[in-house]
Amino acid sequence: MPDIKLSNGVVINFDNSARTLLDALEREQLEVNFHCREGYCGACRCKLLSGEVNYINEPLAFVRKGEFLPCCSVPVTDIEIEIP
Amino acid sequence: MAYTTFNRQINDQMKEPMFFGNPVNVSRYDQQKYGIFEKLIEKQLSFFWRPEEVDVSKDRIDYQNLPEHEKHIFISNLKYQTLLDSVQGRSPNVAFLPIVSLPELETWIETWAFSETIHSRSYTHIVRNISAEPHKVFDDIMLNEKILERAEDVTRYYDDLINGINLYQRCGEGTHSINGETHSISLYELKRRLYLCVMSVNVLEAIRFYVSFACSFAFAERELMEGNAKIIRLIARDEALHLTGTQHMLNIMAAGDDDADMAKIAKECEEEAYTIFRKAAEQEKDWAQYLFKDGSMIGLNKDILCQYVEYITNSRMQAIGMKAIFPTTQNPIPWINTWLVSDNVQVAPQEAEISSYLVGQIDNEVDGGDFGDFDL
Numbered sequence: 001m002p003d004i005k006l007s008n009g010v011v012i013n014f015d016n017s018a019r020t021l022l023d024a025l026e027r028e029q030l031e032v033n034f035h036c037r038e039g040y041c042g043a044c045r046c047k048l049l050s051g052e053v054n055y056i057n058e059p060l061a062f063v064r065k066g067e068f069l070p071c072c073s074v075p076v077t078d079i080e081i082e083i084p
Numbered sequence: 085m086a087y088t089t090f091n092r093q094i095n096d097q098m099k100e101p102m103f104f105g106n107p108v109n110v111s112r113y114d115q116q117k118y119g120i121f122e123k124l125i126e127k128q129l130s131f132f133w134r135p136e137e138v139d140v141s142k143d144r145i146d147y148q149n150l151p152e153h154e155k156h157i158f159i160s161n162l163k164y165q166t167l168l169d170s171v172q173g174r175s176p177n178v179a180f181l182p183i184v185s186l187p188e189l190e191t192w193i194e195t196w197a198f199s200e201t202i203h204s205r206s207y208t209h210i211v212r213n214i215s216a217e218p219h220k221v222f223d224d225i226m227l228n229e230k231i232l233e234r235a236e237d238v239t240r241y242y243d244d245l246i247n248g249i250n251l252y253q254r255c256g257e258g259t260h261s262i263n264g265e266t267h268s269i270s271l272y273e274l275k276r277r278l279y280l281c282v283m284s285v286n287v288l289e290a291i292r293f294y295v296s297f298a299c300s301f302a303f304a305e306r307e308l309m310e311g312n313a314k315i316i317r318l319i320a321r322d323e324a325l326h327l328t329g330t331q332h333m334l335n336i337m338a339a340g341d342d343d344a345d346m347a348k349i350a351k352e353c354e355e356e357a358y359t360i361f362r363k364a365a366e367q368e369k370d371w372a373q374y375l376f377k378d379g380s381m382i383g384l385n386k387d388i389l390c391q392y393v394e395y396i397t398n399s400r401m402q403a404i405g406m407k408a409i410f411p412t413t414q415n416p417i418p419w420i421n422t423w424l425v426s427d428n429v430q431v432a433p434q435e436a437e438i439s440s441y442l443v444g445q446i447d448n449e450v451d452g453g454d455f456g457d458f459d460l
Binding site: 031033034035036037038040041042043045060061062064084 | 120123124127321324325327328331332335399402403404405414415418421424425426427
């Protein structure tokens with residue numbers, strides 16, 4: 001089970017009970033912006049500081065290098081992220 | 085170069101830039117320079133909806149019971165959205181189609197503009213339902229100073245680009261004397277106008293719509309005007325996709341691989357881009373003030389709405405690699421997000437208090453007599 005490390009030091013374990021990274025973050029009461037939750041609006045964009053994520057659905061929104069969309073992805077390795 | 089509807093020049097479409105290369109000849113999608121635009125087209129088609137599918141009849145009673153200042157909020161927003169979609173239903177076609185060079189992008193522009201025409205038709209659907217005199221609502225749009233002020237900034241960049249293209253395609257680069265007036269145009273200047281135009285469209289779809297959206301959803305949170313909210317939700321879903329389209333265009337332009345001039349222009353226009361965002365945010369805050377001039381509504385007031393404008397402006401700017409310009413970092417109305425979730429747009433009819441039934445498939449008038457011939 002990969003760990004999600006936030007830039008403020010908090011660490012969350014990603015177990016398979018969460019469908020996406022966004023679900024996992026929300027379960028921990030972390031506030032992440034979101035709109036469509038389907039990868040086409042890009043509102044949930046976060047920074048991926050290290051590690052690797054896998055997209056359940058390839059996002060349509062523009063994702064710059066070093067960014068990812070938590071609404072349609074799961075971690076493959078331990079990851080370190082920054083929520084804007 | 086003059087526009088032609090079917091360019092006879094045999095070209096490799098994979099080597100054309102997005103804009104200002106050869107006009108498109110064969111609309112082919114077997115090969116694509118930017119596959120994202122085809123994906124956006126498919127998504128947009130999967131979103132297809134018609135205003136008549138949404139039952140807004142309960143809204144009429146809700147509207148009649150609204151206090152005057154809330155009626156003002158509701159109807160003013162509808163008028164403003166009508167203006168925005170009037171512009172968006174035609175302008176991408178008129179401005180971008182004569183200069184586009186990729187078939188997938190050309191078709192995306194057409195698909196995008198078409199969906200805006202659905203939005204325009206839905207406003208008539210809503211207004212007809214709540215007002216016995218819909219013409220008064222629409223007639224006022226052309227007379228309402230607050231709306232016209234916005235129209236100026238929404239249309240200016242489109243008009244500059246369209247006028248420039250007309251001149252360029254008729255006379256080419258250089259200084260031309262037309263009807264006694266001197267006009268100059270260069271391809272570089274046209275590209276600059278294009279960049280600013282796309283930027284201003286991005287702002288329109290990213291910020292300008294959202295003040296109205298927030299008000300519509302605030303009514304619906306109180307279980308008022310729910311048919312309208314259902315329509316606005318469908319519109320918001322489309323707008324999010326259009327926004328992704330313009331964000332892709334801007335990012336491709338800024339990267340410079342597509343057209344080196346555009347990357348240079350993106351840098352040169354950076355300050356102007358900030359100004360476009362800042363000005364739109366200020367105008368939307370003014371609009372919030374106008375909406376709430378006679379009183380607030382439950383759950384929303386001018387200050388909260390202004391904070392939301394700042395919040396969403398920051399987030400939209402960061403999406404295209406710009407820096408946030410407002411100190412606001414928290415969404416003051418987090419409940420709006422649930423209204424913008426794509427999943428929630430489709431509801432099973434049996435679950436919905438919201439009127440999402442297809443017209444003609446269900447009879448809204450039911451009384452005891454309808455069960456008269458039932459036997460158990």
